[in-house]
Amino acid sequence: xxxxxxxxxxxxxxxxxxxxxQCAQDMNHNYMYWYRQDPGMGLKLIYYSVGxxxxxxxxxxxxxxxxxxxxxxxxxRLELAAPSQTSVYFCASRPVxxxxxxxxxxxxxxx
Amino acid sequence: xxxxxxxxxxxxxxxxxxxxxxCTYSNSAFQYFMWYRQYSRKGPELLMYTYxxxxxxxxxxxxxVDKSSKYISLFIRDSQPSDSATYLCAMSPLTQGGSEKLxxxxxxxxxxxx
Numbered sequence: 001x002x003x004x005x006x007x008x009x010x011x012x013x014x015x016x017x018x019x020x021x022q023c024a025q026d027m028n029h030n031y032m033y034w035y036r037q038d039p040g041m042g043l044k045l046i047y048y049s050v051g052x053x054x055x056x057x058x059x060x061x062x063x064x065x066x067x068x069x070x071x072x073x074x075x076x077r078l079e080l081a082a083p084s085q086t087s088v089y090f091c092a093s094r095p096v097x098x099x100x101x102x103x104x105x106x107x108x109x110x111x
Numbered sequence: 112x113x114x115x116x117x118x119x120x121x122x123x124x125x126x127x128x129x130x131x132x133x134c135t136y137s138n139s140a141f142q143y144f145m146w147y148r149q150y151s152r153k154g155p156e157l158l159m160y161t162y163x164x165x166x167x168x169x170x171x172x173x174x175x176v177d178k179s180s181k182y183i184s185l186f187i188r189d190s191q192p193s194d195s196a197t198y199l200c201a202m203s204p205l206t207q208g209g210s211e212k213l214x215x216x217x218x219x220x221x222x223x224x225x
Contacts, residue, residue: 042214043201092154
């Protein structure tokens with residue numbers, strides 16, 4: 001099993017550009033999450049999904065969108081990128097009643 | 112007062128030292144407590160979890176919870192250079208299934224010097 005795979009690993013965006021961060025898991029987990037981690041700060045939940053077709057907002061959803069059309073994939077969309085979205089983004093998944101598995105992260109800079 | 116407070120360090124110790132990492136919290140509804148380890152440029156991985164006051168041991172690691180003082184600790188005995196990482200505490204008002212309510216500390220960066 002590859003676990004949780006995130007692409008790309010690094011990206012630089014200009015202000016106002018859009019992009020999609022990809023996340024895929026091959027463990028057949030129902031639950032998937034997107035977090036952001038700013039320097040010296042804890043992880044903040046952006047969006048999560050409890051299964052295909054079901055998504056919900058976390059603590060910091062503004063400026064982001066998600067979709068969950070399959071169990072495996074949970075892409076995060078940034079529209080009109082802003083410098084405040086410069087961060088490291090982590091995707092995670094877990095089975096029902098199980099622990100979180102994190103991907104290796106996407107480091108995003110918005111200049 | 113923030114829900115979870117964690118001293119970010121950094122903390123630098125010699126190999127073989129005993130390390131103590133700590134978090135305090137304000138929300139008395141927190142019932143489930145975790146420690147994650149995060150190596151540089153990697154995602155966090157669950158190290159230990161507990162839901163009761165007292166100590167829980169796993170090899171060189173001991174997690175301690177004091178709900179009356181709203182204080183949790185992670186002790187590392189005989190620390191090794193491979194323990195060098197950032198350690199994040201996390202807690203939830205629900206059981207493991209409530210990851211949507213998980214609150215993370217800022218993390219403490221630990222360096223163990225050979």
